[in-house]
Amino acid sequence: MALPLFNRTLDSFGERLALxxxxxxxxxxxxxxxxxxxxRTWQSHSVTSRPLIxxxxxxxxxxxxxxxxxxxAHYPCILINQSAPEEVINSIRNDFSxxxxxVERDCRVSSLTQHTLAEDLALLLSTSGSTGSKKFVALSYKNLIANTQSILGYLPIEQSDTTLGSLPLSYSYGLSILHTHLAVGACIRFxxxxxxxxxxxEVLEHEKISSLNGVPSWYEMLLRLRFEQKTLPKLRYLTQAGGKLNKQLVLKLAGYAKNNNKQFYVMYGQTEATARIAYLSPKKLHVKPNSIGKAISGGELTLYDDKNAKISQPQKEGELVYRGPNIMLGYVDSAKELGKFFPQESLPTGDLGYFDEDGDFFITxxxxxxxxxxxxxxxxxxxxARLNSAGFPVRCIGEDxxxxxxxxxxxxxxxxxxxxKMLRTSPKAIITYRCEQWPLLENGKIDYTALQRQVLAKV
Amino acid sequence: MDNNEKLKQVFCQALGIEADQVTDSLTYNTIEEWDSTAHMILVAELEDTFDVMLDTDDIIDMSTVGKAKEILAKYEVQF
Structure with a gap:
């Protein structure tokens, strides 16, 4: 049987180690x-011909x-981190039945609802991991195939590779690593x-790990643990996505890569685009450490100004808008939306940026x-909104x-x-601030910009 | 403030826990407040407070409050 995603059967890679x-x-x-x-085990429960999992x-x-x-089996699934709290699971059960x-080998029938599920619907991913957003991104098989192909077009993934699968598989970036490595018959080390x-x-040094993938906070930790002192001869390349890594640290890793004959890929993406949107050529890293580079093959990045006009000259700021075959089917927050989708042709990323004379993009x-x-x-x-509904009439502002x-x-x-508890984050990441009164705009709404200035000035 | 009190304060602030929780036997990853993210914050604050520079093994070995004292003692911080 051929996996729809990879266009060949898994067993064509035979005895090679997969995981x-x-x-x-x-x-x-x-x-x-x-x-x-x-x-076969799932089918023996025979709840419905195409269950939602x-x-x-x-x-x-x-x-x-x-x-x-x-x-x-062509069963659409909602992927959620195994450690997500029961509160999150219950809300998904309510909204999606x-x-x-x-969970692992355990399979429990939870609903007998006959869902209407779009033919191309493959998977639902949360955009905010464990913080428990109720909004999901719906992705199609075509999305997964397209993005896997684009990534394989620029990352030097080889069949003999073993990558470290340290990112959660319920996260689009982590999942893209699984897809690309299974597609070529390489190994993922969890x-x-x-x-x-x-x-x-010891795993890094003795198990011939050929690539690492991580978000900024993970690389910050690696560097805090003096990662740059390890030569790791089998390590060929590093990838980073999931937010902006501090420029000094990009340069530090770029220097490490250069001195140790490795490549470092700074990448940009969104779950709404399956995972990957853009990457910077490692050759440009030293010159443009704060750039996200250019769109992946098959995709296109453009900028639009606040009047929704396309920007064609360099150095002018606008919203990054992406087009490509990996744009999601749409957002969903309940099962009744899974029957039919009206995918958009372009994806406004919500990120502001500009491009330079070479066409490399920068996020501002x-x-x-x-x-x-x-x-x-x-x-x-x-x-x-979640704190308000828990009985705390608060206003939130912040920075990364x-x-x-x-x-x-x-x-x-x-x-x-x-x-x-709610966000399951470090106490260090949260401050509380007592205001005398809310700064208001003329229309009576909260002036978040003023609040931001007022609070962050005191941090 | 003596070094014991300073250490206690760093743990309280970095992990967001109460002073009476900071005993020599308090261990990394046994309370949800002391996870890897918090540990990095803890290390940075220990380095600042006691003006030391720890290496990979020190950071990894610092798995209890008692261990933290032992490791800092190597850098001539007296407890």
Missing amino acids: KSDTESISYLNLQNKVKDRI LLRMANSIESVVNYLACLY PNFIV TELTVMEKGFW GRLKRMIKLFGERCSLDEIE NLLAICTLSDSEKEIKQYAI
Whole structure:
């Protein structure tokens, strides 16, 4: 059986190692057999001919078997991090009534609803990971195939590679690494070890890891642990996406790559575009460490000004708009929207930027009220709404890695504790600020810009 | 403020926990506040507070409050 995604059967890679974890490993041949068995098990429940599956995904062999079984069997799945809190799972059950909830080998029938599911619907991904947004991005099989092909067009992935699968597979970037490596017959090494454990560094040095992939906070940690002192002869390249890595650290990694004969790829993307939108050629890294480069093959990046006119000259700021075969089917927040999609031709990214004389793009800021908390994209409006519905009448502002929650009451401590639990983030990333009154715009709405100035000036 | 108090304060601030939780046996990854992200913040603050520069093994070995004292002692910080 040919996997729709990769245009060839998994077992054509035979005894090659497909996946390896801290405790076990599996060849392509055995992976294919396990996937077939898994589908048979699910079919024996025979709830409906094409069930909707909620997949609680870990970076494990069993989770990959589940995911591939969904792709093979043509069952759409909602991918959610296995460690997501019950509150998130319950809200998905309410909104989507998935027929099965699958965790590793465990499969539970959860609903008998006969869903109407669009033929091309492959998967639903959350845009904000564990922060529990109710909005999902719907992706098609075509999206997955197109983006996998584009990525294989520029990353030097080889069949003999073993990449470190350290990014969550429920996250579009992590998932793209699974797709691209399975497509060429390479190996993905999962590990429960964090960079904080000796074992992690032993895996890097002794298991011939050929590539690393990470978000800015992960590279910050690697560098804090003096990563640049390790020569790692088998390591050929590094990729970074999921937010802007500080320019000094980009240069530090660029220098490391140069001195140790490796390549470093700075990339840009969004879940709404399956994963990847643009990347910077490693050759330009030293000259343009803060650039995201150019669109991937098959895609196009353009800029539009605030009057919605296309910008054609360099150095002029506008909103980045992407076009390409990897643009999502659409956003969904309930099962009744899964029957028919009206995909847009272009994707406004919400990011502001410009391009230079060579056509390389640079990001300067964000249009929407969004921040990143240690790699997780968070909407300030959404966090605010969730805190409000929990009984805290607060206003939120912030910048990357710092959320400021403003309140008129004296329950700052309580609010902070609740927010830490809700967002599952470091206490360091959250400050509370007591205001005398809200700064207002003439139309009576909260003046967030003024609030931002007022609060962040004191941090 | 003596070094014990300074250390306690750094742990409280970096991990967002109460002073009475900071005992020598408090261990990395056993409370949700002390995860890898918090650990990096902790290391940065320890380096600032005690004016030391830790290496990879020090950072990784610093798995309890007691261990932190031992490691800092190598850099001539007295407890």
